[in-house]
Each structure stands twice: as structure tokens, then as C-alpha cells.
Amino acid sequence: MKNILLLFLLSICFFSLATKNVYAADYGLSVTPPLLRVHIKPGKSITQVFTINNLSQGNQTLVARIVPFTEADDQGNPVLNPKSTAPWLGYFGLANSIIKFNEPFTVAAGATEQLILSLAVPDNAPLEDVYATLMISTYANSIDQGFQGAQLAATIGSNMLITISSAAFPDTILKIENFTPQANSLFKIGNLYFADSITPLTFTADVHNDGNFAAETKGVFRITQGNTPVYLEGILPVNVIGKSSRQLVNTDGQPFSFTPSLGQIGPHQITLEIKTDNSNTSNSITIVFLPLKLLIGLIVVVLIIIISVKITSVKPNHIPESGIDNQKQHL
């Protein structure tokens, strides 16, 4: 009896240990900072720590690499090609003792790891902007022959916009383009826009960087009547890399908008102004606000009144005098 009990307990222990753990299949990683903006002179070097945190329930084997990019969309997202390369990639290195670029390293579940990125720009480096993304990817080095389906790889990236220049403020050439109002009740004659004076307007615009160095869009959206400002809105500061365009938006990330009041009638100048450290750029359009809807409303009201008056003032058909006489005679 004792042996049977012992065997039973051992069996429980065996099956307990043999049972596979079940995990939620997950991946989670964070990186800080997600964006690095550096202005560095040739012959100088800097170090930046990137902190990565494994948010997964299991250990993660990761690999870090730097992928250069030269293009971005109008929302500030790089067009990445993992196979692309650039001569200046050699400026970058990892100062970690164990972790190297393009070599796998493991971060325990819930743990944090630091990537100590060094950037050393040689004395003879060309004066230019270099753009790259530090990519930290999941790593797998074997193919499961029996697997049927799609394997996922996850990457999290931190963009780096680096200006190599001897000047404190390298030349920036920004141009505001496609500055146009958007509204249904709007028409254009020549260079003048005409809009209803009580209908909200939105404005869209792009900024193009003709220069070779990234610039930041700090500025204001201003509406003036005469010389008096009637509306001001800040421009969301965004980075425009060289030879690229960005959409300009307000500080809430929305298109610029303006709702004129009833009394704001006449020409108004709408201006976008961007100031960089060494240059200013602006673009203006003129909109004439007219009480179009109000006039239409008044016309409709007047027409209704005229019609109503005409209808009510029509006399009823009366019997001709001769007819009355005939009736009287007949009676």
C-alpha cells in the first residue's frame, strides 16, 4: 500500500514536470530615444545611449544594425531599404563590450539593455547630412523544415538625422509650396480667392527643402486684415530632410483652419512664415471674405416676402357690373 502511494506521488511529480508551459505568443520591445538629431563637426565624436526594453514574456534574441536612408515621405517616415549601404556607416560603432552590430544578443524577459552608440566623424568627412535608422530586430538563424506557415520578424527602429557641418547653422533652403485654401464656398479669380465670410476654411501647404541639410519648421500661420493680425496659429515643428517635402500642419497635427466672423469682410492676407536659424521663408495668399451666404439668405427672404405680398394682395374675382344688372333685371 505504501509503495503504491509513493508511486502515485512520483507519477504526479513526473507529469507535473513533463507538462509544457503555455505562453501567450508575444513580442514586445521599446526603444528610447526614437529619434536622434545630431549636429556635429568633422573631427568630433559623440556617444548616445539607446535603451531597449524587452516587454515580452520570454527572452528575446535580437540583432542591431544601422540602415541608411536618403528619402522620406511627406509625413516624415524614412523609405528604408535594409540592403542599402553607405560609406559613412563606418562612422558608427557600438561601445558595448559584448553587443556588436549585426551579431545576436539576448535580452531577458522584462530586462533592459543599453546600446552605446558612438559616432566619430573623421576630419576629412564630407560636409553633408547623413540619415540612418538604428534597427533592432528579432533574430532567427535556422529554418524549421517542418513548419507550415509564415514566420514573423519584428523590428523597432530609431531614426537618426545627422548633420555634419563646420558651420553652426548650415544653409537651409526651405520653400512653402501648394499653399491653398480648402472650402466648398470658395472661388478664385486671378490670384484672388473669394470666400464666404461665415464658412470655416482649412488650408493645406507643403514645405520643400531644396538644401542639403535638414531643417526644422518653426513658424506661424497668420491672418491679417490690413496690418492688424486677426488670427495666429503655430506651425508644428517637424524635420525636413534635404531634398524632401513635408506637409505643414498646426501644432495639433491638423490642417490650419480659420472660421471668419460675420464682421470680417474684405481682403485678408493669409501668411505662412517659417524661420530657421539662418533663413526665413514665407508664402501668402489673399482671400476676400464676402457675406455670400448672408446675401443669398437675404435674397431668398426678400423673394419670399415679395411672393407672399403678391399672393395676398390679389383681389378675388368679382362679377362684372353688367352681370349684376342682368341679375337684378331678371329678379
Next chain:
Amino acid sequence: MKNEKYLYIVIAVAALVGTLIFFRPTKGYADLLVVSDTLSTSRLSVAARVLTINGNLVTIDPTTAAGFYSTSSANLKPQDSITINGGAQTVNNIENSTANQFTTTAAAPSGAVGNSIYYISQPVHQITFTTTTSVPAGFFRVLIPAGASTNNDGNPDPDGFDFNSMTSTYASASGTANIVFVTAATAATASGGTNCTAGYHCFEFHYTGTGNTGSTVTLWIGNATKSLVAPAPKSGHNLGAADAYTIKVQQFANASNPTGTPIDATNGKVALIEAVRVTATVDPIINFSITGVPASTTACGVSTTVATDTNSSTITPLSVPFGTLSLNTFATAAHNLVVSTNAANGYIVTAIENQKMGKDGLTTSTIPDATCGATPCTVTSAQNWNVATGYPGFGYSLESVSGATVPFTAGASFNARPFANNANLNGPTIIMSSTGIANSHIAHVCYRISVDATQAAGDYENQITYTATASF
């Protein structure tokens, strides 16, 4: 003779002491006990003047003028509602590099030098005390120090509280069974008004009942809607040093003259000081997570047939294990993609497959990328894919679960695309994005596969890479 002289001195001293004892001044009333005036905020108001305004950047005049003794931004904090020359503004940030600058959320109006900047602090006064005399059907009176002039215009004064057009509506009281307050009889009078001598704002709280000794009474002056405006810094105010004011609490008999001598009275002190601005730095960060979805879960408008949420010998994290496929039958799986970032310009998540699903991961025999239907879907154009027969392939659809912007959604007929294919030199495509900060944006990525009878038997696989980056 000498003794006589000493006697006169003793008599004189005794007479003086006796006179002092006999004719000592008396208050004429007793003290209310344990009087306290607890302010809901001890923050001073701000009364400053504009030095310059440049767009959103406001510089406070560091010199004082009559009524304006706030000379720095020390008592302001982000999101404070203020007025500049009477116009409403919101403080955006305090410029730490200088002591007297701050920014506003909207461009401040071009301000002339000397225009007023006010931050109005409206603390609720909670006054508690214990009665020492049993006064039937009497009333309590609270006197709050008032500014010497313009003390009822709603703007902070440097020498007392502003009445702020208060009425008795904003005052309340709590007593005991023997002190039952009559709300309708509560009175609030600005300094210099009827029965309210200049120098103090007056509040009367009348009650019924027999009164009692040792009863704890609580009076409130102001509420969440309106209260007296706290003073701005006094003339000669030192930053970080409190400005103290004396309040008076009195108890009167029924129908007494409120300006007369109370039965009991006690003075109390309130002290106001600049707010302590606590600052902390939150690092910019981006989080990206992928979590599995169980089978039979509704995602992208369909019920998944394959689980991606468990880890076993056949189902590994970060995989879509379709398993054995039935001919001309859809198998569907899904993942949750979750992104959080405090980057101001938002984020994107892109996706790309390394190649078509190949037999044993190779490229000789492949499951085609999805064509969806008679009108083919492409990497950039989605089409409905709800018929398996005749349209074999591997593709995906999207569904925004929370916050995320996705380029297309599944809809009712599984609107789908093939993944961008690296082997075809496609660039990664954006599948999820935001143009601003994101707090746990979630999207479903739903994978679908179908094969027909011409598909060679074997194990097929490929690799899909998701990349999350912050926009710059």
C-alpha cells in the same frame, strides 16, 4: 523720615498695581476654540505686467508697479488659465532658462508694455472651530481681509482677497443638532457694504436651535464654481515666503448688530505662497508589441481558424502556423499589433515578406501571393477576397481596433492585399500609422491562405517583417 519715604513708595507701587489690576482692559468676549481656516489651495494669484510678447513667448516685466508685484513666472505652471490684457490664454510651458518667461498655447495678442497678466487663484475657505458659549438662534460671522481698492472686480489684489461678485449661494455651513444653519439667511457682503466695515469681506451664517458649548462648526466660503480671489503677492513680497492675512470669526446673539461686539470671537491666520512647480522628464520612447490571437476569434470581420496565441512545439511566438491546409478552403489567422509612442510626429509600422511562401522555405515551389478575385488585388490596392476556389494565395487584411490608422480595412468581404514582396523588389508598405502621439494603438493583421489541387504537397513557409519607427 527715611522709613516714611519707603512707605510712600510702597503705597504708590501698591496703588499702581491695584489700579492696573482693577482697570485692566478686557476683550469683552471669550474665544472660540480651535479656529482654523483651511484653504483648498494656498497658491497666491498672479498679477504681473507684460514686458514683451513675441508670438507665443511672453516676457513678464521684472520690475514692480502699483498692484503688480509678480515679477517672475515662478507661480505659473503649464495649462494655467490666465488673462493677458483681459484676453483668455493658456500657459503652455514655463521657460526654465529665464525666470520671467512663459509660452502660451495660442499666439498671445500683441501686447503693449505694461498690459496686465493675471492668474486667478480661487481657494475655498474651510473654517472650523469649537463653540465656547451656548447662544440660542444666533449667527456666526467671518471676516476675510479685503484689498483696499477694486476689491470686487474679480482680479487679484495685492493686499487682500477680492470679493469676486460672490453671493451667499457659494457659502455653506455644517453644525450640530443644536446649531442648525438656515441657508436662506446666509449673507455675503463685500467690503464696505451694509453691515460690513471696509477692510474685510463679511459672511454671516445664521442658525436656529439652542446653541451649545463644545460644538464643532464648519463653514465653507466658496465652492468649486466660485470663491474669493486669493491675493497676488504683496508689495515687497519675497519669492517663496508666504504672505499672511488675519481672518476673524465671531459669534453673535440673535438679531444683534453684526458690527457690534460679539459674544465670542477669535482671530485666525491664512498664509498664501507661490505654487511649487514639480517637474519630471519623460524620455521619448516607442513601444511595439505583437500578440497572438486565439482561434475562433472575430478579427477583420471573420472568425479565425488558426491560433497564434500559444507556445508549443508547433506554435512558436511570432509565427502564423497555418498547419495542414484543405484544398480551396480559407485558413485565417490574426495578430494584434500594438504601438505606443510619445514622439510628437507619430509612428508607422511597415510590413514586407521575404518571398512568396516557398516549399521548405525555398523558392522552387511556392504558394502565390493573393490575387483576391476577378479584379486582382495588389500590394497597393485591396480587393474583396471571399471566394477560395479559383483564387489561391496568401494575403492579409487589416482592422483598426483602437486609435491606429490603417490604409485599408477588411470590411464585410475581407478586403485584402498580398504582402509587399522583397524578392519582387517591393518596398515595405505602411500597414499602421499615426501622425501624433499614440497610446496603445491596436490593429489586427489578419492572414489568409488558400491552395488548390495544383499545389505540390510539402511544407511551405516565408518570413514577414514588421518594422515600427517613429516619424521625425
